[in-house]
Amino acid sequence: MFAVAATEDSPCQRRRTLTAVLLSARGVARRYGRVVALAPTSLEIHSGEAVALIGPNGAGKSTLLSILAGALEPSEGDLASAGSGNGRRIGWVPQRPAQYARLTPRENLDLFARLERVSDPVGTADRFISILELPDDGRLTTHLSAGNQQRLNLAIALIGQPEVLILDEPTASLDPRQRRRLWEVAAEVRERAGAVVFATQNLEEVERFASRVVVLLDGLLVFDGSLEEFSRSPEADVFA
Amino acid sequence: MTSISLLLRKDLRVLARSPALLAALVLYPVVFAALVGVVVRYASDQPRVAFVDLDHLPETLTVGGQRFNVPRVIGQVKGSVDLVQMSEAEANRQLSTGGVVAEIVVPSGFASKLRGMVQSPRLVLRTTQGGLSGRVEQQTQALVYELNRKLQTAYINANLRYVHLILEGGKGTFLGDEFDVLGLAGAARALDEIQRTSSDPAVVARAAELSNFVRQARLALGASDESLHATANPIELQIDNKAGRTWLLSAQLQAYALGLTLAFICVLLAAAALAAERDENVIGRLARGPVRLRDLVAVKVLLAVLVALALGLVIALVFGVLAEVFGVAGGEPWVRLPLLVVGLALAGAAFGAFGALVGALAKEARTAVLVAFLAALPLVLLGLVPEGAARAAWWAAHAFPFRHAVDFFQAALYDTDPWGAVAHQAAWLIGLGLAFGAAARLSVRRLLS
Numbered sequence: 056m057f058a059v060a061a062t063e064d065s066p067c068q069r070r071r072t073l074t075a076v077l078l079s080a081r082g083v084a085r086r087y088g089r090v091v092a093l094a095p096t097s098l099e100i101h102s103g104e105a106v107a108l109i110g111p112n113g114a115g116k117s118t119l120l121s122i123l124a125g126a127l128e129p130s131e132g133d134l135a136s137a138g139s140g141n142g143r144r145i146g147w148v149p150q151r152p153a154q155y156a157r158l159t160p161r162e163n164l165d166l167f168a169r170l171e172r173v174s175d176p177v178g179t180a181d182r183f184i185s186i187l188e189l190p191d192d193g194r195l196t197t198h199l200s201a202g203n204q205q206r207l208n209l210a211i212a213l214i215g216q217p218e219v220l221i222l223d224e225p226t227a228s229l230d231p232r233q234r235r236r237l238w239e240v241a242a243e244v245r246e247r248a249g250a251v252v253f254a255t256q257n258l259e260e261v262e263r264f265a266s267r268v269v270v271l272l273d274g275l276l277v278f279d280g281s282l283e284e285f286s287r288s289p290e291a292d293v294f295a
Numbered sequence: 296m297t298s299i300s301l302l303l304r305k306d307l308r309v310l311a312r313s314p315a316l317l318a319a320l321v322l323y324p325v326v327f328a329a330l331v332g333v334v335v336r337y338a339s340d341q342p343r344v345a346f347v348d349l350d351h352l353p354e355t356l357t358v359g360g361q362r363f364n365v366p367r368v369i370g371q372v373k374g375s376v377d378l379v380q381m382s383e384a385e386a387n388r389q390l391s392t393g394g395v396v397a398e399i400v401v402p403s404g405f406a407s408k409l410r411g412m413v414q415s416p417r418l419v420l421r422t423t424q425g426g427l428s429g430r431v432e433q434q435t436q437a438l439v440y441e442l443n444r445k446l447q448t449a450y451i452n453a454n455l456r457y458v459h460l461i462l463e464g465g466k467g468t469f470l471g472d473e474f475d476v477l478g479l480a481g482a483a484r485a486l487d488e489i490q491r492t493s494s495d496p497a498v499v500a501r502a503a504e505l506s507n508f509v510r511q512a513r514l515a516l517g518a519s520d521e522s523l524h525a526t527a528n529p530i531e532l533q534i535d536n537k538a539g540r541t542w543l544l545s546a547q548l549q550a551y552a553l554g555l556t557l558a559f560i561c562v563l564l565a566a567a568a569l570a571a572e573r574d575e576n577v578i579g580r581l582a583r584g585p586v587r588l589r590d591l592v593a594v595k596v597l598l599a600v601l602v603a604l605a606l607g608l609v610i611a612l613v614f615g616v617l618a619e620v621f622g623v624a625g626g627e628p629w630v631r632l633p634l635l636v637v638g639l640a641l642a643g644a645a646f647g648a649f650g651a652l653v654g655a656l657a658k659e660a661r662t663a664v665l666v667a668f669l670a671a672l673p674l675v676l677l678g679l680v681p682e683g684a685a686r687a688a689w690w691a692a693h694a695f696p697f698r699h700a701v702d703f704f705q706a707a708l709y710d711t712d713p714w715g716a717v718a719h720q721a722a723w724l725i726g727l728g729l730a731f732g733a734a735a736r737l738s739v740r741r742l743l744s
Binding site for chain 2: 124169
């Protein structure tokens with residue numbers, strides 16, 4: 056599946072004018088009783104994109120990301136991922152780490168590598184412990200610092216070599232060095248013709264790493280465009 | 296390895312790393328078995344009953360010429376109730392405050408009526424409306440039955456003396472008055488003499504008729520001894536005390552210990568383990584690809600099965616060893632272990648499926664544990680209701696695996712021919728397991744919200 060992406064002059068978008076659609080959400084919505092967490096929303100994620108999802112607290116960012124990751128079923132609409140077999144590989148880094156607290160980081164990595172049917176689970180665990188500098192001293196995950204837990208969260212998401220990496224406010228508990236490392240890893244995903252979708256409250260991160268910006272407000276998608284379009288839009292003033 | 300075996304291994308590893316939970320799993324069956332024992336002990340304990348003697352019964356009472364040691368007769372009842380002698384006022388006070396569950400009153404004039412053998416004297420039983428009143432009533436009826444049984448011999452002997460007097464004649468007494476009785480033997484002799492000496496054929500013929508009647512009456516009354524005893528005791532109960540299992544090692548206690556332990560641990564464990572997947576925020580990661588939701592439910596059911604097998608075999612081992620050590624008969628603790636294993640697996644699966652349903656509905660592990668406990672407790676109690684006591688409760692108990700698990704264990708461990716009962720209960724456990732499992736599978740989507 057191919058689509059012509061926006062042809063504005065962002066560096067990312069200039070690189071590709073004809074890009075593969077990796078993920079497509081059509082009219083996805085989520086309701087909790089009468090409360091609408093996310094109004095029907097359509098969104099396509101293209102190869103090579105870095106999509107920043109911004110909006111105030113409670114705008115529906117985490118809900119949309121969870122639906123895109125396949126971790127939350129939409130109340131309506133559907134999600135399509137192009138690709139073979141079970142569809143595109145998606146790595147999900149939720150805001151609250153999703154891992155087993157009473158396993159060590161290595162055991163978590165080994166378990167998820169086997170569940171993702173990675174050919175060499177032990178080697179994969181070794182690799183991510185090394186790349187993300189995770190502690191490997193037998194401590195249980197529950198005893199790790201928030202930053203280490205968040206890096207393990209990222210490592211688990213990367214295990215299946217995802218084509219789309221979905222990050223929900225990933226840098227909140229990371230120090231500057233760890234943040235740099237995270238964005239390097241995210242850039243590697245994009246370099247493999249993948250895409251990164253991330254929610255953030257930090258406009259500096261948006262300016263530095265995003266090629267496209269999506270703004271949510273009270274569960275409604277109110278803006279979807281390039282970084283340059285966003286910088287000229289009234290929504291940018293709201294978040295400035 | 297499949298995703299089910301990977302997650303099951305993870306759950307067992309997490310379980311092993313929770314010392315408090317592990318200790319609870321080991322101690323739970325022991326404590327529960329002991330508690331059941333206490334309940335059983337209490338159920339068979341002697342209720343405290345006041346004994347009010349308004350007639351001041353003598354040490355020895357003579358009825359129909361037979362002497363009774365009154366304290367000894369009363370003492371025999373003490374085996375079934377704790378009979379405490381006290382004044383009427385004190386007995387009334389204790390009855391109203393619950394100090395005693397009943398009072399047995401011997402009214403004044405009781406002994407004289409008994410000695411007179413004309414009117415039946417009465418014992419008065421006063422009970423409360425409490426749960427033990429029915430049991431005390433039964434015990435008192437047993438006391439009266441026991442007294443009557445002893446007294447009836449005296450009554451029969453006294454009656455037989457009167458019969459003997461009618462047969463043979465002689466001096467008799469009734470209510471203190473003495474009198475002479477000709478007796479049937481004397482009447483026969485007199486009639487024979489009339490027949491020999493009388494010249495009137497009509498008188499001789501009449502005397503011959505009477506003589507014939509007297510002969511028949513003597514024959515009939517001569518057999519009254521055995522028939523009176525037989526009428527008093529149409530059926531006699533012979534009690535042979537036979538060595539058997541004590542309550543501590545009884546099949547019922549073992550089956551209940553297994554059932555109770557599994558009912559709580561498997562339900563709580565499966566509920567908490569499933570809800571914990573959401574608490575750890577992992578269920579979304581699992582459900583979006585690597586693990587199907589039905590597999591996740593299956594993992595928790597299998598976890599319950601493994602724990603049920605481990606705990607059940609430990610309990611069976613303890614009971615079996617105790618049975619061997621004390622040399623008690625009445626079961627085949629080792630031969631039936633394979634059948635018990637089947638029951639443990641089926642019961643564990645049914646309880647686990649119920650727990651998974653609770654976990655899926657409750658969403659959070661702490662809530663799931665609380666809800667699982669609150670749900671399991673009344674359902675287990677329903678399973679303890681006897682069939683005749685409350686029919687609705689007894690039927691409701693069928694919708695929970697506890698009753699079926701207990702019946703399976705009892706049949707598997709101690710029935711001579713267990714196959715019918717085992718197959719019946721196994722079908723119930725499988726059916727309930729499938730129903731709860733299907734409901735859990737439908738409900739587990741709630742954990743993704």
